[in-house]
Amino acid sequence: MLKIEHLTKTYGEKKAVDDLSLHIHPGEIYGFIGHNGAGKSTTIKSAVGILKFDAGTVTINGKSLTEDPLGCKRDLAYIPDNPDLYDFMSGIKFLNFIADVFAVPAAERQEKIRKYADLFELTGDLAQPISAYSHGMKQKLAVIAAWLHSPKLIVMDEPFVGLDPKASHHLKEMMREHCDSGGAIFFSTHVLEVAEKLCDKVAIVKQGKLVKTGTMDEVKGDDSLEEVFLELEAE
Amino acid sequence: MLKVLVKKQLAEVFKKYFYDAKKNKMRSRWAIAAWFLFFFVIMAGLIGGTFAFMSVKLCKGLAPIGMGWLYFLLMSGIAIVLGAFGSIFNTYSSLYLSKDNDLLLSMPIPVSSIIASRLISVYLLGTMYASAAFLPALIVYWVTAGITAARMICGIVLYLIITIIVLLLSCLLGWIVAKISLKLKNKSFITVLASLAFIGAYYFFYFKANNMVKDMIVNAVLYGEKIKGTAYWLYRFGRIGEGDFPAAAIFSAVTALLCAAVWMILSRSFLDITTSEGKTEKVRYVEKTVKERSAFESFLRKEFGRFTSSANYMLNCGLGILLMPAFGVLILINGKAILAVLNEIFTMREGFAEILVCTALCALVSMINPSASSVSLEGKNLWIPQSLPIHPKTVLRAKAALQLILSVPPMLFAVICVTAVMQNPIAEKLMICLIPLLYTVFCTAFGSYLGVKMPIINWTNETTPIKQSGFIAIAIFGSWAITVLFAAFYLWFGYKIGITGYLTLWAVLLAAFSLILFRWLETKGSRRFEEL
Structure with a gap:
C-alpha cells in the first residue's frame, strides 16, 4: 500500500532522512518510532506529498507519488502533528469542504459525519467556528475529516496527542477496523505502550536512518518495546 | 525583560x-x-x-x-x-x-x-x-x-x-x-x-x-x-x-x-x-441537506470565508469594492462638469480627460488585492491544500477568482456610469470600458503572481501578510505606478496616435501581460506553491 524506497531528504547540510526504505502492506498498522528530530515528521510529510524529497521513491497503492501525486493523494488521508485547521470555518463547513475535494456523495458524507461526530461527541459543536475548538476537538475533527472519504491509506503524525482517553480508545478501534477492511495505517508516536499494543509492524528511526523494522515480535522479542527503543538509542 | x-x-x-x-x-x-x-x-x-x-x-x-x-x-x-x-x-x-x-x-x-x-x-x-x-x-x-x-x-x-x-x-x-x-x-x-x-x-x-x-x-x-x-x-x-x-x-x-x-x-x-473568548452565544448544529460542490467551488467558498472573516483583510484588500461604485455615482452626478473642466485644462492634449477617468478607475481597482495576501494567509494551514488531491493551479485559480468576483462587478458598475456620461464615439467608449476591465484582470494576475513569488508563511499576526509585507506594497504601489505611466505616456506621445489607438495599445499590453502572468501561475507558480 505504501512503499518508501531509499528516501533521502536534506535541509541544507543536514540529512533529515537518510536512505530510508519501508513497505506497508494492506491490513497493517505500522508504527513509526524515534526520538525528537529523528526524521519521523519529515518522512511522513515526504510520503504524503507535502515535502519534496531529494532522492528515493514513494509508491502509494501502486502509483508513484512523483509521477501521479494527485492519484496518490486521492487514496490517502493525512493528519499532521498539529491540527492547524481553517479557524474561520465551522466544524461542519470544514468537513464538507474536505468531502467536496474528495467528491464524497452527499448521503455518504452525512452518514459518516453523523457516525463519527456522535462517536467523538462532537455533533453539538459542529456549527461552532473552529477557532473556538480546543486542541483535542480540532484533533477529533481532523480524524473525522481523514475517515470521511474512505481512504486506503491513513498517515498520521502523533494522532493521540490532545485526545481524551475515550477518544483515543475510539481512534484505536477505528484504526483496527480500517485495517481489517483492507486499508493500511502508518503513524508516528512517542507512546510506546500504544505502539506495542496496536501495531502489527514497527520501524525505529534514528538520525534519519532506519535502525530496526519488522513485526512487533521481530523487533522486541521477549523485551518490551520501550527497552528495545532505549537500547537502540543508547548505541 | x-x-x-x-x-x-x-x-x-x-x-x-x-x-x-x-x-x-x-x-x-x-x-x-x-x-x-x-x-x-x-x-x-x-x-x-x-x-x-x-x-x-x-x-x-x-x-x-x-x-x-x-x-x-x-x-x-x-x-x-x-x-x-x-x-x-x-x-x-x-x-x-x-x-x-x-x-x-x-x-x-x-x-x-x-x-x-x-x-x-x-x-x-x-x-x-x-x-x-x-x-x-x-x-x-x-x-x-x-x-x-x-x-x-x-x-x-x-x-x-x-x-x-x-x-x-x-x-x-x-x-x-x-x-x-x-x-x-x-x-x-x-x-x-x-x-x-x-x-x-x-x-x-x-x-x-x-x-x-x-x-x-x-x-x-x-x-x-x-x-x-x-x-x-x-x-x-x-x-x-x-x-x-x-x-x-x-x-x-x-x-x-x-x-x-x-x-x-x-x-x-x-x-x-x-484571554476572553467573547460572549457570543453557542450556535446549535442542525443537520441540513448538503449540496455537493466541485473542488474549485469549494476552495473558492473557502477563500470567501477567509476574506469575510477578517475586518483587517476586508478593509486593507477590499476598500476599492466600495470606492468604485462611489466613483461611478460621483461621475453620474458631476461627470459632465468634471469632464468639461478637465477638457478646458488640457486643451493641448485632446482626450486626456477620458484618459484621466480611466486612470482613476484603474487606480481604484488597484485597491482590491486579496490575491496578493491569500497565499501567505494560508500560513500554518498550508498543509491542507498541499496534502489534498487537488492541483495547485486549482487552488491559485480560486484565489484569483475571489479577486475577480470582488472587483469585476463594481468595475462594471463604474464603467457603465462613466460611459453613460461621456459623449465620445462608440469605439472610444468601448475602449474606455475595456481598459479598466482589462486592468482589473491584470491586477488580479499581478497580485496572484506577487503572492506566490514573495510569500511570508511564518507570521504571528495576520497584519503582516495583509498590510506589512513587500508583496502587498508592490501590488498597490506598483499598480498605481502603472496607472501614472498610463496617463503620463498619453501626455508625452499617446495623444499623437489618438485616444482609440492609445487605448488599443494599452489593451494589447494589459492582455499580453495578464496572459503571461496567468500562464506563469499555472506552470511555475503552481510548482512554487507546491514547494512552499
Whole structure:
C-alpha cells in the first residue's frame, strides 16, 4: 500500500532522512518510532506529498507519488502533528469542504459525519467556528475529516496527542477496523505502550536512518518495546 | 525583560527589512539599506512631500502676520488625525490579537512589560505617519519664520507631544474596538462598517482641506480671535511651536497625566480582553441537506470565508469594492462638469480627460488585492491544500477568482456610469470600458503572481501578510505606478496616435501581460506553491 524506497531528504547540510526504505502492506498498522528530530515528521510529510524529497521513491497503492501525486493523494488521508485547521470555518463547513475535494456523495458524507461526530461527541459543536475548538476537538475533527472519504491509506503524525482517553480508545478501534477492511495505517508516536499494543509492524528511526523494522515480535522479542527503543538509542 | 520583548516586537515589525523569507536567510547590508531607503522615499518623499507643500502655503500666509500658533494648531491636528488614522487598524490587532499572547502570558513576564512592548510598536507606526505630516511643517516654519533656541526646543517638545497624543488616541480607539468586538456576533462586518465611517469622515475633511486652508489664510485674524476667545487652550497649544515654554510645560504635564490614565485602562483590561473568548452565544448544529460542490467551488467558498472573516483583510484588500461604485455615482452626478473642466485644462492634449477617468478607475481597482495576501494567509494551514488531491493551479485559480468576483462587478458598475456620461464615439467608449476591465484582470494576475513569488508563511499576526509585507506594497504601489505611466505616456506621445489607438495599445499590453502572468501561475507558480 505504501512503499518508501531509499528516501533521502536534506535541509541544507543536514540529512533529515537518510536512505530510508519501508513497505506497508494492506491490513497493517505500522508504527513509526524515534526520538525528537529523528526524521519521523519529515518522512511522513515526504510520503504524503507535502515535502519534496531529494532522492528515493514513494509508491502509494501502486502509483508513484512523483509521477501521479494527485492519484496518490486521492487514496490517502493525512493528519499532521498539529491540527492547524481553517479557524474561520465551522466544524461542519470544514468537513464538507474536505468531502467536496474528495467528491464524497452527499448521503455518504452525512452518514459518516453523523457516525463519527456522535462517536467523538462532537455533533453539538459542529456549527461552532473552529477557532473556538480546543486542541483535542480540532484533533477529533481532523480524524473525522481523514475517515470521511474512505481512504486506503491513513498517515498520521502523533494522532493521540490532545485526545481524551475515550477518544483515543475510539481512534484505536477505528484504526483496527480500517485495517481489517483492507486499508493500511502508518503513524508516528512517542507512546510506546500504544505502539506495542496496536501495531502489527514497527520501524525505529534514528538520525534519519532506519535502525530496526519488522513485526512487533521481530523487533522486541521477549523485551518490551520501550527497552528495545532505549537500547537502540543508547548505541 | 522589557528590552527583550521590545527587541522581539521590533524584530517582528521590521522583519521584512532584515530577513529574506524567500531565501530563508538574513539580507545583506546593502539589501537592508535599500529596503530602508525605499521606505524613507515613500514616507518622506511621497507623504512628507505632500505635507511640505501644504505647509509652505499655510506658513507663508500665517507666520508673517503673527499667527504661527494657528499654523501649528492646524498642522498638529492634521498630524494627529493622520497618525491615529494610519495606525488605528493596526492597534487592535497589535495590542490584543498577537498569536504569541498565550506564550508570553504563560511565562514569568509582568503583564505591564508585554503591554509596554506592544505599545512601542503601536507608537512607532503612529509616529511614522504623524512625522510625515508634522516634521515638514516644523522645518518649513523654522525656515520661514527663522530659527531660535526657544522655537527649536519647543518645536521638538510639540512634536513629541503630538506623537504621544497619536499613541493615546490609537490605544483608546483600539480598546473601544476590542471592547465592542467581544460582544459582537458579526465582528468583522461591523468593524468594517465602523472603519468605513471613519475613513469617509477622514476623506470628507481631506477633500475640503484645500478650501479650508484658503479660507483660513484669508480670515486668519478673525478665526484666530475666535479661537483665542472660545478655546483659549487650543491657542496655547499652537503657541508651543512658536517657542512658548510655559505652554510646552503645561501640555507636557497634561499629556503625561493622560498617558497615566490610558496606561491604567489598558493594564486593567488587557488580560480580560486577550484571554476572553467573547460572549457570543453557542450556535446549535442542525443537520441540513448538503449540496455537493466541485473542488474549485469549494476552495473558492473557502477563500470567501477567509476574506469575510477578517475586518483587517476586508478593509486593507477590499476598500476599492466600495470606492468604485462611489466613483461611478460621483461621475453620474458631476461627470459632465468634471469632464468639461478637465477638457478646458488640457486643451493641448485632446482626450486626456477620458484618459484621466480611466486612470482613476484603474487606480481604484488597484485597491482590491486579496490575491496578493491569500497565499501567505494560508500560513500554518498550508498543509491542507498541499496534502489534498487537488492541483495547485486549482487552488491559485480560486484565489484569483475571489479577486475577480470582488472587483469585476463594481468595475462594471463604474464603467457603465462613466460611459453613460461621456459623449465620445462608440469605439472610444468601448475602449474606455475595456481598459479598466482589462486592468482589473491584470491586477488580479499581478497580485496572484506577487503572492506566490514573495510569500511570508511564518507570521504571528495576520497584519503582516495583509498590510506589512513587500508583496502587498508592490501590488498597490506598483499598480498605481502603472496607472501614472498610463496617463503620463498619453501626455508625452499617446495623444499623437489618438485616444482609440492609445487605448488599443494599452489593451494589447494589459492582455499580453495578464496572459503571461496567468500562464506563469499555472506552470511555475503552481510548482512554487507546491514547494512552499
